[in-house]
Structure formats: C-alpha cells, structure tokens
Amino acid sequence: MAERRAAARTVLDSVLGSYSGVYFSRSRAAGLFFMAATFTSPASGLAGLGSILVANGAAFLMGFDREAIRSGRYGLNALLVGLGLAYLSPPTFASAPQLALGAVLTVVVTTALQTVLEGVFYLPSLSLGFVFATLAVDLAALSLPGLSSPGSLAETAAAIGSWPLPHAVEGYLKALGAVFFRIDVRSGLLVAAGLAAASRISFVLSAVGYLTGAAFSASAGASPGDAGSALVAFNFILAAISLGGVYTVPSLASYLLAALAAVVAAVFAGAARVVMEPYGIPVLSIPFIAATYLFILGLRSRPVGLAPELVRVPAASPEENLALAQSRRLWRASGGLRLPFLGAWTVTQGTEGAHTHKERWRHALDFALTDEQGGEFQGDPSRLESYPAYGMPVVAPGAGIVARVVDGVADNPPGQMNMERNWGNYVSLRHIDGSHSLLAHLKPGSIKVKAGDVVVPGAALGRCGNSGRSPQPHIHYHLQREPEPGGETLPFAFARFVVEDGGVPRLSERRLPREGERAAHPEPSARRRAAFRPPIGSELSFATESVGRRWREKLVAEADLDGALFLRSTRDGSRLYYLDQEDIFTVTHLVARPRTILFAFFAAASRVPLVADNRLRWNSELPVRPFLGGLTRAAVDCILPFLPGWRVRAEQSFFVPPGRAGAEFFGVEARFTGTPPGRPRLGAARAVFHEEMGLMEASLIDAAGRTLLTARRQG
Amino acid sequence: MKKGKRAEKKRYERPQIVRHHSGFMNKFGRGSFQTPLREIDGVPVKKLIAEYGSPLFVISESALLKKFREAKRAFGPRYPKTTFAWSYKTNYLRAVCSVLHREGAWAEVVSPLEYEMARRLGVPGDKILFNGPAKTAESLSQAARDGARVHADHFDELHLLEKAAASLGRKLPVGIRVNLDAGIYPAWDRFGFNLESGQALEAARRIDASRTLTLAGLHCHLGTYILDASAYRRATVKLLDFAALLEAESGNGLSWLDMGGGFASRNTLHASYLPGENLIPSLHDYAAAVTEPLLERYASQDAAPILFLESGRAIVDECATLLTSVLAAKRLASGKRALVVDAGVNALFTAFWYKHELALTEDSTSFMEDTAVYGPLCMAIDIVRESVMLPPLTPGQILAVRNVGAYNMSQWLQFIHARPAVVMISEAGKPELVRERETLESMTGPERLPERLKGAGENIGG
Numbered sequence A: 001m002a003e004r005r006a007a008a009r010t011v012l013d014s015v016l017g018s019y020s021g022v023y024f025s026r027s028r029a030a031g032l033f034f035m036a037a038t039f040t041s042p043a044s045g046l047a048g049l050g051s052i053l054v055a056n057g058a059a060f061l062m063g064f065d066r067e068a069i070r071s072g073r074y075g076l077n078a079l080l081v082g083l084g085l086a087y088l089s090p091p092t093f094a095s096a097p098q099l100a101l102g103a104v105l106t107v108v109v110t111t112a113l114q115t116v117l118e119g120v121f122y123l124p125s126l127s128l129g130f131v132f133a134t135l136a137v138d139l140a141a142l143s144l145p146g147l148s149s150p151g152s153l154a155e156t157a158a159a160i161g162s163w164p165l166p167h168a169v170e171g172y173l174k175a176l177g178a179v180f181f182r183i184d185v186r187s188g189l190l191v192a193a194g195l196a197a198a199s200r201i202s203f204v205l206s207a208v209g210y211l212t213g214a215a216f217s218a219s220a221g222a223s224p225g226d227a228g229s230a231l232v233a234f235n236f237i238l239a240a241i242s243l244g245g246v247y248t249v250p251s252l253a254s255y256l257l258a259a260l261a262a263v264v265a266a267v268f269a270g271a272a273r274v275v276m277e278p279y280g281i282p283v284l285s286i287p288f289i290a291a292t293y294l295f296i297l298g299l300r301s302r303p304v305g306l307a308p309e310l311v312r313v314p315a316a317s318p319e320e321n322l323a324l325a326q327s328r329r330l331w332r333a334s335g336g337l338r339l340p341f342l343g344a345w346t347v348t349q350g351t352e353g354a355h356t357h358k359e360r361w362r363h364a365l366d367f368a369l370t371d372e373q374g375g376e377f378q379g380d381p382s383r384l385e386s387y388p389a390y391g392m393p394v395v396a397p398g399a400g401i402v403a404r405v406v407d408g409v410a411d412n413p414p415g416q417m418n419m420e421r422n423w424g425n426y427v428s429l430r431h432i433d434g435s436h437s438l439l440a441h442l443k444p445g446s447i448k449v450k451a452g453d454v455v456v457p458g459a460a461l462g463r464c465g466n467s468g469r470s471p472q473p474h475i476h477y478h479l480q481r482e483p484e485p486g487g488e489t490l491p492f493a494f495a496r497f498v499v500e501d502g503g504v505p506r507l508s509e510r511r512l513p514r515e516g517e518r519a520a521h522p523e524p525s526a527r528r529r530a531a532f533r534p535p536i537g538s539e540l541s542f543a544t545e546s547v548g549r550r551w552r553e554k555l556v557a558e559a560d561l562d563g564a565l566f567l568r569s570t571r572d573g574s575r576l577y578y579l580d581q582e583d584i585f586t587v588t589h590l591v592a593r594p595r596t597i598l599f600a601f602f603a604a605a606s607r608v609p610l611v612a613d614n615r616l617r618w619n620s621e622l623p624v625r626p627f628l629g630g631l632t633r634a635a636v637d638c639i640l641p642f643l644p645g646w647r648v649r650a651e652q653s654f655f656v657p658p659g660r661a662g663a664e665f666f667g668v669e670a671r672f673t674g675t676p677p678g679r680p681r682l683g684a685a686r687a688v689f690h691e692e693m694g695l696m697e698a699s700l701i702d703a704a705g706r707t708l709l710t711a712r713r714q715g
Numbered sequence B: 001m002k003k004g005k006r007a008e009k010k011r012y013e014r015p016q017i018v019r020h021h022s023g024f025m026n027k028f029g030r031g032s033f034q035t036p037l038r039e040i041d042g043v044p045v046k047k048l049i050a051e052y053g054s055p056l057f058v059i060s061e062s063a064l065l066k067k068f069r070e071a072k073r074a075f076g077p078r079y080p081k082t083t084f085a086w087s088y089k090t091n092y093l094r095a096v097c098s099v100l101h102r103e104g105a106w107a108e109v110v111s112p113l114e115y116e117m118a119r120r121l122g123v124p125g126d127k128i129l130f131n132g133p134a135k136t137a138e139s140l141s142q143a144a145r146d147g148a149r150v151h152a153d154h155f156d157e158l159h160l161l162e163k164a165a166a167s168l169g170r171k172l173p174v175g176i177r178v179n180l181d182a183g184i185y186p187a188w189d190r191f192g193f194n195l196e197s198g199q200a201l202e203a204a205r206r207i208d209a210s211r212t213l214t215l216a217g218l219h220c221h222l223g224t225y226i227l228d229a230s231a232y233r234r235a236t237v238k239l240l241d242f243a244a245l246l247e248a249e250s251g252n253g254l255s256w257l258d259m260g261g262g263f264a265s266r267n268t269l270h271a272s273y274l275p276g277e278n279l280i281p282s283l284h285d286y287a288a289a290v291t292e293p294l295l296e297r298y299a300s301q302d303a304a305p306i307l308f309l310e311s312g313r314a315i316v317d318e319c320a321t322l323l324t325s326v327l328a329a330k331r332l333a334s335g336k337r338a339l340v341v342d343a344g345v346n347a348l349f350t351a352f353w354y355k356h357e358l359a360l361t362e363d364s365t366s367f368m369e370d371t372a373v374y375g376p377l378c379m380a381i382d383i384v385r386e387s388v389m390l391p392p393l394t395p396g397q398i399l400a401v402r403n404v405g406a407y408n409m410s411q412w413l414q415f416i417h418a419r420p421a422v423v424m425i426s427e428a429g430k431p432e433l434v435r436e437r438e439t440l441e442s443m444t445g446p447e448r449l450p451e452r453l454k455g456a457g458e459n460i461g462g
Helices: A002-021 A028-038 A042-061 A066-071 A073-088 A093-121 A128-143 A153-161 A165-178 A185-198 A200-219 A227-246 A252-279 A286-300 A318-332 A526-531 A597-605 A630-642 B045-052 B061-075 B094-102 B112-120 B137-146 B155-166 B199-209 B230-250 B283-297 B313-319 B440-444
Strands: A344-349 A364-368 A393-395 A400-406 A425-430 A436-442 A460-463 A475-480 A494-501 A504-511 A518-520 A539-546 A549-559 A565-569 A575-580 A584-591 A607-609 A617-623 A647-655 A665-673 A682-690 A694-702 A707-714 B056-060 B082-087 B106-109 B128-130 B149-152 B172-179 B213-219 B256-258 B306-309 B320-331 B337-341 B358-360 B369-374 B383-390 B398-402 B421-425 B431-435
Touching (some): A002 A028, A002 A042, A002 A066, A002 A073, A042 A073, A042 A093, A066 A073, A093 A128, A093 A252, A093 A286, A128 A252, A165 A200, A185 A200, A200 A227, A200 A252, A200 A630, A227 A252, A227 A286, A227 A318, A252 A630, A318 A630, A425 A460, A436 A460, A539 A694, A549 A597, A565 A597, A575 A597, A584 A597, A597 A665, A597 A694, A607 A617, B045 B320, B045 B398, B045 B421, B045 B431, B056 B061, B056 B431, B061 B094, B061 B313, B061 B421, B082 B094, B094 B112, B094 B421, B094 B431, B106 B112, B112 B128, B112 B137, B137 B155, B149 B213, B155 B172, B155 B199, B155 B213, B172 B199, B199 B230, B213 B230, B230 B256, B230 B283, B283 B306, B313 B320, B337 B383
Parallel strands (some): A504 A617, B056 B421, B082 B106, B106 B128, B128 B149, B149 B172, B172 B213, B337 B369
Antiparallel strands (some): A364 A475, A436 A475, A494 A504, A539 A707, A549 A565, A565 A575, A575 A584, A617 A647, A665 A682, A682 A694, A694 A707, B320 B337, B320 B398, B358 B398, B421 B431
C-alpha cells in the first residue's frame, strides 16, 4: 500500500515536473498552473499530457534512469513536442498514434543528445530534444502526409492491408539490393541468400525492419514499391539489423527495438527527403546512420545488463553476440561471496528465521559447528569450551576494506545474552560495490584486523565467540549498506559452497544454505588448477577418432589482445575460450563443430570446481548452440534470441580414470539429463586430465552408450 | 523352596579386615561406589567371554568412528587442508585400519612390512606416508614407483632414495624428517635431521642439488604422549620459518607439513599422581597449537601446504577394552591382597607405561581394599597394576582393563600364554571376531624342526 502511494507520488512528480521544468522550476504548484494553462484548449492539453505519460512510460520501460524520469526531463521535451504538433495540426483521436510516436522519438532523441552534450561538452540539453523531434516529424510530414493529417485507424489498416504480399516481397528484395544500388529482384535474391548464410538473425531482422518501416510509411501516406522508395527502404533494413543484433545482444527486446528503429528511420527518411530531393540528391544512408547513432547514444546511459543490451565491440555475427553475452553473464556470475569460515558448519538460523532474522534483518545467517547428531556441544553445556564452534577462525567472505571493528565485549556464559551490545564484538567489511559484510558475536581479543586493513577472501578476521545477543557460540553474517550494524540487511548469495547430501558432497551455487544444512567452502587444490592452465604458446597433440575417421591435430594455448585465454585447434581453427580462476574452471565461449575435440572438452568440462575431493558432484548448464551443426544450427539461430533460458543440463562428477595410476590423473564426466539437441543424442562426455600436463583424453558417448568420439594425447 | 525354578545361588563374599588409621583421613574408611561395566556397546560382557573366551580384546567401532570424527572436527574448521594418516604401528589389525581408511584416513607406515600391509589392504601408493629409520632399497624403489610420500630419516637413506628415483624419469617429491627443540623433555634427536645444528638445511640442499629428488614436505614427530600442547606451536613455527628459508633458497614452496602424532590419551602414566584425563590437553588444544601458526602464515588457502597428522594413540586408545578373568586371589607376605588374572604384560604391553584403569563388570560390595593385580606369567615383571582399590574378587570374575587400544594389539608378546582373540563390536552393535586367539599351530608354524631331532621327546633316557 505504501509502495503504491509512493509510486503514485512519483508519477505525479514526473508529470508536474515536466510542466514546471519548462520555466526551469521544480515547483509542483507552478506545474499545476502551467498544466491548467495548456488545458485552456482541451485537445492540445490532452495531447501534451498524453505525450508526457507516453514518454515517461516509454523511458521507464526502456530502463532509463528513474531519477531523470522523475525530474521530468523526458516529459518536458515530450510535452513540448505534443503541444507543438497539436499547434501545427489540431489533434483528433486518430492522431494519437502519431503523437505517441513523437513522444517515444523525443525520449530517444533527448537521451542521445544528453549523452553527447552533457557527457562531452558539459552543456545542459535544455529542450533541444523537442527541437530535433519536432523538426524531424514536421519535415517528415511533408513527404509522409499521413503524419500531419492522420486518417482514422481504419484507413491506416486498410492502407497496409491493401498492400499486396508479392508487392511487399518485391519491395523487400529490391530494398536489399538497393544497398549496392542494384534495384532489382534478382540482385535482391542473391543478397538475401548471402545474408541468410552470414547470419540467420540478421536475415530475420532485415525482414522485420523492412516490414515495419514500409508499413509505417504506407500508413503515413508514402507510396510503396517505387524505385525511390527502395533507395529509402534499405535504411529500414540496415537500422533494424544494426540495432537488433549487431550493436545489441539479440533478444525479444532487441527485436522490438529494431522495429522501433525502422520506424524512426522512416521518419528521418521522410524528413531528409524533403530537404534533399528538391536538389535531386537521394537520402543515401542518412536515416539509417541517424537512427543508429540516436539509439546507441540513447541506450548508453542505461544500466548494464538490461535488455536490449548494448554491445561495446560487435562480434563476428549477431549469433556470436548472443553467445558471448551469455558467456559474459556466466563470467560475471563467477565471482561472489564465500562462506565466512573454514570446514563444514551448520546453519542454525536461516534467512527469515524464527528467532531474530526477521523483517528488516531477515537476510542473515547463523552458523555453528555440530556433530553428526546435530548436537552443538560435547560434555558440560555450561562451559563455553564444550561448544566446538567456540574459538574457531572466522574469515572474510569477500575482498574488501575493514570499515569498523568493535572489540572488548565479554563472552556470555552459555544460555545468557547481552541485549545491550547485541552485536557483541564485530567486524564490518566494505566491499567494492559499497555494501558491507557484518560478522558478529566474535570472541573478545581475537580480532586481528583494524579499520582500513585490506583483506582478501578467506583472510582470518577473528574467532567465533559468544558476545552480544548470542546464547551459544555461533557466527552471525549478513550484508548491509551502512558500515554500522543495525541497518536493513540486503539479499545476498554465496557463489559456491558444498553441501553433504546423504554422504555425497554436492556443489551449490548462487544461493544461500538453508537452515539445518551443513555447508563448507570448496577448498581449492592448486594441483588440480594447474591442469587447466596450459602455458600460453604450448601445443598439445592429439589423435582423434570419430565414426571411422581418424585424424591428428594440435591444440595451441593462446591469449588474444583483450587477455582472453583460449585453445585453438590447428586443424579447423575452432576455439575454446576459458576462464582461469582460483577455485573453478569455466569455459566461456566455444566456436567449434559438434564432432570435434574442443566440443568434447567443452561438453565434459564446461565448469570444473578445482577441488581435490573426487566425490564432489555438481550440475552444469551449457548453451545449446554448440550441440548443433549445419542446417539445424541455422534454423535454431532464428529462435534462439527468444529463448535465452534454453540450456542443456548435465550432472557432473569426477572419476578415477581406469588404467591411469597415480593421483595426478583425474577424470571429469558430464551426464546429460533430459534430451540434449543434436543427432545422435549425446548421453555423456568424459575428459581425463593430468595435473601438470593438462587434457589427456576426451570422449563423447551417445545416449545408447556408443562412443562417438575419442581423442588421445600424443607425446 | 519354589518348585520348578532353581533359586540363583548367591556368590560368597569373603569377609575383609581393614585396618583404620587414626589421626589422618582414612582413605580406606569410606566405601567407594563404581558403576560396573556390564556391557560394551550394548553387548553383555559375560556373553562376550562365554562366546570368545578369556582374555579378550574388545574394540568398539562406534567409539573409534566417534573419536576419529572428533579429531577431524577439531582440525577441519581450523585448517581445512588437514589429512589424517593412520599410524599403523599403533594398531595394525586389518579391521581397525579398514574402519579408518573408510573414513578417509591415509596410511602412515614405518617399515617395509607395514608398507606391504597397507598395500594389501588396497591403500593406493599415493595415500601412504612412509617413515622410519630402516627402509630397504627395495622398499624405497617400490615407494617411488607407487608415488608414496617418503620422509627421509638420514643421509644414507637419501642416497638410496636418489637411486630409487633415478629410474622414474621425473623428479620424485620427498620429505625429510626434522628433529628440533620444542621445549619439551625428552627431546628426541635420534630420528631425522636436526634443525638447530644445520643438518636439516644440509639435507635440503643435498636434495635440491640431486637430479632425481625434489623437497616437497617436512615431517616432525616430536615425541609420544606429549602433555604440553604449546610444544606443537613452537615446532610448527620453527618448521614454517625453516620452510620459508628453503623457499627463498630454492624457489620451491612447501607442499606438505607433517606434524606427526604424539597426542596423549586418557591413560595415566606410572609417574603421574593425577589421573590422565585431568592432565592431558584436548584435541582442540593440539589443533589450535598446530593450526594457528599455519593460518597466520598462509592467508590464502590456495598456497597453503597440506597438514598431515599421524595420530594413533589419541584416536584408538580409548576405543578398546581388555576383558580378563581372575584366576586366583592370594595374600602376599606383607598382608597385601593380590589377584592373578589371565592377561598380563604378554597381552598388555602398555602395563609397562600406564596405570591402567580397571573396571568391575558386576555388582560388588562397596568396600575396597588395596590389591596388586598380577598377570599369568611366571615373571616378576608381569604386573598389571601394582596397587589398586578393588573389592574382594573370586576366580571366574571378569575385570575390564580400559583404554588399551593403542600399541597392545601390535606390541603384544608371544610368551608363555597364547595371545588373546580380538573382537570388534560393529556400529550396529554386533560383535565380530577380527583376530582369532593364538593356537599352538599359529605359534609354531614357522618353526622347522631338523629331522635328526624328531621324536626326541619320546626317547628321554634315564
């Protein structure tokens, strides 16, 4: 309820702020007056208010800065555009779509201009957005008469509907060829074939762009199908491709953006035609460039990771953009917090716990040491020393700087609590993102760090005690914004920990251990890690055998200019990009066909926790695309942007490789659950490693148990 | 008299005469009450004796597991890279070793014979710590091939090791045993290389200079039954300093640190007035002493060495009991009571070291008298307890000698009497025979009587 009221107040602020901002004011009263002024002509007042609401809504949906929306920056420009357009041509209900378009265009233009003016020249953008957007729409209206004197929606629909399909296809093909100034169907067909071979996503986007742009132009009164139109329409195609998959990560949101970009390109095309055609100059690619710059500038100011996601350096194709973005997400998720102790501890109170982890302090965990029966003490329960947790080291859960240390609070005898200094002795640690980790109830005199010390994850902070609101020795951990304890706890997760599940240690990732679970940090093994760090420049020779064919190839360990590490096959140039971290090995990206040694490596060992405990089990999720080849991959590429959650799932474990004596050899196995795509269906993948020499063997096994591929290390 | 049911005959308890001392507190003046040990892990003692004979070693698997897990829990949260290696010489019964291996313990062996025992149990070579001053060239070659971790004891052994490693084709990682002054008495200096005199540094340099060996670990076993936990702290600090010096010289970091064993158990030494359990540090004290210097030195667990521990006594001692029957009750010339029981120092070697705790196995009078408990051997040294307060016992009654798990079942003597059987009570409470009682066949099996002497017993002249 309080949230709804706050939201309503935000909306009101943003609306009134738009009005008052015209005269550089933030006063809501002023805004009311100005709004009333616009409503002296109800139609234009509605146009103005409607534009504000559409613009703010669009800005909100596109993920722009909330504070900017609330301050009315987008609404201001949109208001002026709406009022201006209403002034130039009195609005009716039918002009609502055009006004909405104007509002959305204003949002994008405003953000783009702001990025340039404020970021580079340190100038306020004022109402330049209004100027540009109105100019664009006004000029465009001269060649797209539907913009200024809009017919009814029915007329628009009829205009689009009467557009015969063969005409549309012809227009599309001609537009494709028009980039090369070849405005005929044959060239268009060749271009289409080339485009489909290059990238299915680009091909689909080209169709989306053309249809949206052309339909918009048709509904706005331009005549489709003539040569002049083709030379204009290619702009829609290029705008859609560039903003749908090349400079953004392909997804549903980016496809919608592509459609919007095509429409904006159409508006710009209309405006440019008015200026240039009197001189006989075609618009060239000005609409496409303007639309692309506009959107890229505009999208830059949004938080990273929000769809549609901008790509800084475009990869070889939109498909690669998608794959790389998925792997970037994986890489970002690899870091995180670790458990703040050594060995296996039990969660005695979880988040939203029954005792003290409630309401504002609900995101917190209590840990203690228990024996097999879950008992927390051995011997006399009235002595602190009977509790095994007492005196055990407490370590830093993440890298950071010590913000606050409080020591000197005495331990309570078991069963008693200190309600005054309820956090007892604690350490507060500031992480790089400004949040603070709090470890409380420590033993007096045991805290080894002081404020200002830099700590790494796992560094000793102090010892578990029984100070503060603690009836028996335990560690309390939570994450909060402020350095002083008592503030609201933030939700958090541990990157990786091991839970014993019926005697089998299982890796759990990016979640919190639940009450009653016994969790331990997976202790890294430097020797296992060495298996996944081939010296850059080294060559690993393999003899591979797959469905009757045999061949030799070398895998070379290389690093590219960005510092990304990868293995490259000398036989077919396939590449496996990986991330070398202290406690886990991750394959971030694979460029390889499904029946190759690098694919087998990826399938078996896409994620390997670098621990020495061979009993560990874990689950992996692999991207779908590498499992497919040829035409199936091409077909799936078209729908992959819309199914970001489609993954191949595998259960993974270590195994002792038969026939290889010595602990330096270890095997990693992935058993695919569900039905992974591709034929024949894969059942499992295995890889054998040597601690110093790295990959020794890799094999793929189908669902029936037949070996599809085996690769063995030579030399 | 009830018909059909025979009333149980009450046991005759002879009268005692106890002299009272006046003037002091009379420790004989009060009765003392002891809860008898009627069953072990739920199995009645009488049933065990009836089925397996007397004397009888009884090992409790539950107690063994509990103790081992307790040890792991004392060290794990302090230093996760801790690995326990079971010290075979403490008790190399296959059942005991197997229980511990199943719980993840490696094997620590001190002779080629023990090495073979471990291999026969299936322990892979790379999970064996091979210590001891008497390793043969052949056993070193075997160890090198198997990938076992060898801790060299002296320079002559290093020479043999270098040769053993030559055929491997790569450098063999080895450790050296180091002896040092940890502030306790006695300070053993006969095992390994001495640190303070520079001998250990010399050994390390010799290994660095060799073409077939590389120094990867340090081993230090301070002593046995160590009552001062801070000795471990001093030793660990000295070894870590030494490791830092070695790393500065050779560039190789320490792969493992073996702090040996020597943790005390609940038994009471002969010279001690207070009972053992009041004196000994807890496993947590030892753990804190060893792990704190390690944690201080290695902030990141990645570079930290593996910590090996070779505890034997602390894990197994309290998990076994020796059941023995009274054979006779005597009165010595001084008037002191004495008992003759059927297990003496032949079965209970640790009677030479400890004043073992004796427990009664059935109800008795609460009046105790000072008794000497002697074994069945015809040797004056065969004393189980010189002086212990016991009620009057009669032949056939069973006494339980407690905390006998360590060293007895490996160090027992085959002398005069057959060595007893060993029973282990499983976690589920079922007694299982894990070693048969010795027989004449098993004793004399290895003997070869020359033909000319056969039948000598039948033809005694005169």
